[in-house]
Amino acid sequence: MSQKYVYLFSEGNAKMRELLGGKGANLAEMTSLGLPIPQGFTVTTEACTQYYTDGEKISDEIQGQIDSALVKLEEITGKKLGDETNPLLVSVRSGARVSMPGMMDTVLNLGLNDKVLPTIAAKNIQMFSDVVMEIPKPLFENAIDEMKTKRGVKLDTELTAADLKELVETFKGIYKAQKGVDFPQDSKVQLNEAIKAVFRSWNNPRAITYRRLNDIPGDWGTAVNVQQMVFGNMGDDCGTGVAFTRNPATGENKLFGEYLMNAQGEDVVAGIRTPQPIDTLKDTNAQAYEDFVTYSNKLEKYFKDMQDLEFTIESGKLYILQTRNGKRTANAALKIAVDLVSEGMIDEKEAVLRVEPKQLDQLLHPNFDAAALKAAKVVAKGLAASPGAATGKVVFTADRAVELHKAGEKDLVLVRLETSPEDIEGLEGKGREGRPGPSGNLS
Numbered sequence: 001m002s003q004k005y006v007y008l009f010s011e012g013n014a015k016m017r018e019l020l021g022g023k024g025a026n027l028a029e030m031t032s033l034g035l036p037i038p039q040g041f042t043v044t045t046e047a048c049t050q051y052y053t054d055g056e057k058i059s060d061e062i063q064g065q066i067d068s069a070l071v072k073l074e075e076i077t078g079k080k081l082g083d084e085t086n087p088l089l090v091s092v093r094s095g096a097r098v099s100m101p102g103m104m105d106t107v108l109n110l111g112l113n114d115k116v117l118p119t120i121a122a123k124n125i126q127m128f129s130d131v132v133m134e135i136p137k138p139l140f141e142n143a144i145d146e147m148k149t150k151r152g153v154k155l156d157t158e159l160t161a162a163d164l165k166e167l168v169e170t171f172k173g174i175y176k177a178q179k180g181v182d183f184p185q186d187s188k189v190q191l192n193e194a195i196k197a198v199f200r201s202w203n204n205p206r207a208i209t210y211r212r213l214n215d216i217p218g219d220w221g222t223a224v225n226v227q228q229m230v231f232g233n234m235g236d237d238c239g240t241g242v243a244f245t246r247n248p249a250t251g252e253n254k255l256f257g258e259y260l261m262n263a264q265g266e267d268v269v270a271g272i273r274t275p276q277p278i279d280t281l282k283d284t285n286a287q288a289y290e291d292f293v294t295y296s297n298k299l300e301k302y303f304k305d306m307q308d309l310e311f312t313i314e315s316g317k318l319y320i321l322q323t324r325n326g327k328r329t330a331n332a333a334l335k336i337a338v339d340l341v342s343e344g345m346i347d348e349k350e351a352v353l354r355v356e357p358k359q360l361d362q363l364l365h366p367n368f369d370a371a372a373l374k375a376a377k378v379v380a381k382g383l384a385a386s387p388g389a390a391t392g393k394v395v396f397t398a399d400r401a402v403e404l405h406k407a408g409e410k411d412l413v414l415v416r417l418e419t420s421p422e423d424i425e426g427l428e429g430k431g432r433e434g435r436p437g438p439s440g441n442l443s
Contacts, residue, residue: 005047006065008072009039014303019044021095021223026323033302035295036319039076040090040227041069043195045097048221051199058196066195070188070226077228081111082187089229092194094201096222099324102421103210104222105201107194108264109229111187135178143170191226198224206424213424230319232312233264237285239313240264243278243292245300248308248328251335255279255296257309288318299323304345305354306336330355330362362388382415398426 012020012028020028024042031037047062058066074080079088089111094104147159147167159167175183184190201207202222211218232240243257258275261284282289292311295318299307308326312319328336337351346354365388392411395401401414402425414426 002061003046004065005044005050005062006041006069007044008041008069009037012042017097018220019046019223021045021097021225022099022324023093023095023322024223024225027225027227029302030299030320030323033298035298036291036317038228038230038319038321039073040225041066041073042095043224043226045221045223048199048202048223049219051196052221056196056200058192063192066192067188070191073226073228079228081191087111090191091225091227091229092191092198093225093227094198094222095225096202096216097220098214098216099327100207100210100214100216101327103201103207103424104204105198107197110190110194135175139174139178140171143167143174195224195226198222206421209424227321230312230314230321231264232260232314233262234314236262237313237316238262239281239284239288240311241275241278241281242308242310243296244306244308244326245296246306246326246332246336248306248326248332251328251332251339253339255293259311261313285313285316288313288316291318295320301345304340330359333359334363365389380415398423401426 007016007020007024007028009024009028009031012025013032014025014029016028017025020042021044024044027037027040028042031039043062043066047058050062051058070081073090074088077088079086081088081090089109092107092110094100094106096104144156144167147163147170148154148156151159151163153159172183184193199222203218208218210216232238239259239261240263241257241259243255243259245255246253247256249256255278257278259278259281260273260275263273276284278292279289281292292309296307296309299309303323303325306326306328307323309323310321312321333355337346337354340346340354341348341351368389390411390413392413393404393409394413394415395404396415398414398416401412404412414423416423
């Protein structure tokens with residue numbers, strides 16, 4: 001019997017984390033719990049290691065299993081990849097055994113071509129070219145900026161369908177100039193290339209650095225999750241968001257998160273529009289909010305830990321895209337561990353194991369004197385991304401932080417407009433980091 005390298009979500013469970021990765025195992029478990037999960041399949045971590053063993057190639061055996069799983073997914077959804085009238089669009093995401101947020105690659109809206117939804121094909125070409133084919137992202141961003149200048153608008157969303165169609169042609173021209181061939185119209189070719197790109201991203205510089213900093217073995221590999229897209233940007237009855245079942249900063253037992261209506265997931269973190277607090281969703285879509293509260297409570301009780309959830313609302317219906325144990329501050333970790341014991345979810349022995357030694361170290365970081373901080377003149381505000389407080393020379397790029405550190409500078413404060421996984425080298429003990437935001441003193 002040949003080895004199984006590809007599993008439908010309905011074929012897996014939470015105990016298969018080493019094989020399906022954390023994301024795939026949780027998607028499988030949520031499917032078995034009856035939650036509204038956009039369906040898909042997982043290409044295993046063993047397929048990733050086999051990909052490298054075979055010289056960065058997907059074997060015929062693995063390819064056959066991917067093709068078979070795609071056919072089954074098309075049957076489940078009633079849609080077909082690349083079809084003109086009822087197209088199946090999918091996301092292709094990484095999923096290691098342990099969470100490595102932002103370290104590996106993702107492709108969204110895969111399955112678009114000239115005949116399928118041309119008004120949003122521009123995003124697909126840009127993401128596919130950047131992530132999969134490694135064409136420099138600024139080439140596309142500059143083209144968008146030129147189009148907005150030409151049309152006299154400031155936001156991408158102000159461009160018309162005709163403008164986007166023109167951008168599609170511009171992007172295809174950039175692709176051909178960089179790669180020497182036309183942008184692939186075959187959606188299955190796009191899917192296969194995207195899966196290989198996610199496998200390759202296991203060994204990109206930021207992923208390697210993250211593994212080294214967090215003691216994650218390099219031979220684990222990553223799974224790949226191919227999942228039906230649901231859309232939060234199809235109108236005012238659609239939306240997307242992220243939320244924690246408890247506050248990850250304080251540990252308070254209250255939903256904490258944000259969402260945007262008529263938006264895709266990347267819009268929530270792009271900073272172009274201001275997300276709304278999750279508790280205001282009950283005023284926008286009471287049923288979706290009630291469902292989300294029900295599902296988040298169910299998942300926290302099932303996994304016996306604070307959960308970090310991603311969700312999308314399409315045409316008024318709520319879909320859960322992902323759940324995982326949420327990252328938290330040291331203070332929150334202590335409070336959550338104690339509270340879970342009080343609530344009867346875990347025992348005291350498990351509570352001790354929930355607080356990592358590195359988190360205890362965070363509690364020992366210095367803090368500003370409260371009275372002095374209150375009396376100080378605020379010159380900038382942002383979101384702190386480090387524990388405690390620090391002083392130092394301000395730098396504005398991760399490369400500059402590394403450069404000054406090598407030159408002997410020890411006290412540096414890295415200030416960025418937006419945090420990015422690419423900054424990880426500059427954050428590796430080289431300084432403190434923050435990003436301008438709606439609240440919080442930059443420290």
